[in-house]
Amino acid sequence: MATQQTDEKIIKAFSKLVLKLGYQGTTTKRIASEAGVNESTIFRHFKDKHSILEQLVNTYSRDIEQIGQSFEFTGDIVQDLMRVATIYHDFVANHQVVFLLGLRESYRFPEIGQALRQLPKRFKNLVVTNFNEMVEAGEIRATANVTEEATNFILLNFGNAVFTYAYPTARLQVPMKAFLAENIRTFAEHLQ
Amino acid sequence: MATQQTDEKIIKAFSKLVLKLGYQGTTTKRIASEAGVNESTIFRHFKDKHSILEQLVNTYSRDIEQIGQSFEFTGDIVQDLMRVATIYHDFVANHQVVFLLGLRESYRFPEIGQALRQLPKRFKNLVVTNFNEMVEAGEIRATANVTEEATNFILLNFGNAVFTYAYPTARLQVPMKAFLAENIRTFAEHLQ
């Protein structure tokens, strides 16, 4: 069996289990059985259990760099913020494991916390840049406090993401689509 | 030594340790040494380790009922929202342990998740009620989408709380006081 396939099987099993069982609950024995490999095989592919997580975090960090590369402002604040929020939530959805581990385990593994903090930073920059351009273009009221609005925007999205993924069983009755379509719109309209 | 004192010592030790070390990191051995009691004494006071957490959650649930009992709207939206936000953050600050455990461990202990979800619900109700009254009184634009604004308000505060307590080392550079004074004000002003 090709090495990479096994790598992937292990990572997949790890990811799946971590969501259900947390990091500690995801024992190497369970990973092995979920991945359909021998327990010791895990250690031929990863130095130790923690390295599996590390690899996920690395992927996360690499992916962060790509975010918003091709983003282009349309000048329509509602459209733009909805797209930024969508990108944000797609990213989180694609990196649920790291996102959740960051929430749950960053006190144990500082590297995760560090990686995670890049995300809001990056998005805030994106939003602030957007806002400033729009203020100049007169599309946002000149009186708007750009920094605070940007922070609020990030916190709003972050709060929603945490709610969605940390309490998956009973979300605050705002499905993600509705959140993006309505709550973000509501927020955006205030700026016009 | 009176039973209750020992109970409290154990709960205190547990709470202190959980913040630093998480639930699993908070071993009964460490609880005992932090509380200054024998490890087996813990099991005379609590059925098992999980029951310590349960008791904290019960206190949390009881305290939630008290929230906003005596809250009175002034009719000034900025003032009111700032007060609601303050109450929210004070509550979270006083129940950090449960708040964090909810974030980290609710996937393992559904009861925590359940208890925690009461908080935003309750606050949302408080805010919605407030908003509706204000809309009637003409202090909030009639066109405002009350439910969404309330949700946004809650998510914003929740997001900030998570940031503050889950990543204590590197918060998004918004100290709580500033957040309450400025970010909430900014949010509130949009509604006028």
Next chain:
Amino acid sequence: MATQQTDEKIIKAFSKLVLKLGYQGTTTKRIASEAGVNESTIFRHFKDKHSILEQLVNTYSRDIEQIGQSFEFTGDIVQDLMRVATIYHDFVANHQVVFLLGLRESYRFPEIGQALRQLPKRFKNLVVTNFNEMVEAGEIRATANVTEEATNFILLNFGNAVFTYAYPTARLQVPMKAFLAENIRTFAEHLQ
């Protein structure tokens, strides 16, 4: 069961097994079953497996200090050397485990090597002192090379001890009693 009893049972079991099976062969599982305690009990009495060995080494080091405290030279070289040799071999016999572990494992646990090297040093000093006094008293030829003779004496005894304990099944056909009675006598007489 009193703590010390269990301590001793573990140490005894460890010692017995190490002689047969070496350090690595002496697994905690085997120690437990030999000592009649649960495997995890070992770790409540000793920080880790290595600490059991450490304790033996400490005892060894402490005992070394006592050696020869009450030794008094009779002035008869044959008698004196036979007594020194007897003390040496009794000491080794009473500390077989550490002696053997030193031989076998000192490359892994430098502390053992360090402790072990005290023994020949100490004995050499004892012998050199003895010799010098005797040279002055005219009981040893003035031409004798005291240091070299002392070294030879130590190496001779050390060699015999290693042979006896490292290859217990087939000693060089010199039983310890005979060695002390005859070989040491032979050595001693050369000095007169």
Next chain:
Amino acid sequence: MATQQTDEKIIKAFSKLVLKLGYQGTTTKRIASEAGVNESTIFRHFKDKHSILEQLVNTYSRDIEQIGQSFEFTGDIVQDLMRVATIYHDFVANHQVVFLLGLRESYRFPEIGQALRQLPKRFKNLVVTNFNEMVEAGEIRATANVTEEATNFILLNFGNAVFTYAYPTARLQVPMKAFLAENIRTFAEHLQ
């Protein structure tokens, strides 16, 4: 690659590692990496890990037969014993690995012990023969106890060898050259 080359590479790697790390510390993984071959290749060349050691022991046993074949007594006791001692120490130096493994692991692998015991036997014979001839020739005092002197000579050299190789970091401050030149001379002179 010729089979023998690989054989040798593995033996070489094994020998080098065993000196530093002992038998158990010399894992097949490390042997492979030191030898520059794949781990599983080892098992195509040797039935199992133990067989590598076996082969070394066989070489040792074969080499023992050669010892002293061409040795000729000069009749000068000092010269002769110094030469015997030199041959002994050269042999040990050339077979350090087996010598050390014998010291450390003979309790596990009796064959090593068996092989090792040949060495002192053989040398003792050599010395006894020598001594007897000299006694006849009047070069050694007729009163000398030949067997005991021979045993002492062997144990002295053995003791020195163990000290040198088992505690390489802190030998009893007698460098091998000095030992051969002076200690052996001292010993020899007593026989004249």
Next chain:
DNA sequence: AATGAATGAGAATTCATTCAT
């Protein structure tokens, strides 16, 4: 009511060895 001692069920990891190519 509190303690000290002991326990059993795992947990992560290592290692010699085998198997398929």
Next chain:
DNA sequence: TATGAATGAATTCTCATTCAT
């Protein structure tokens, strides 16, 4: 012949919990 991948058995150690006093 040599390799890369996989394995199973074993090892040290941890932890919540129970038992006897």
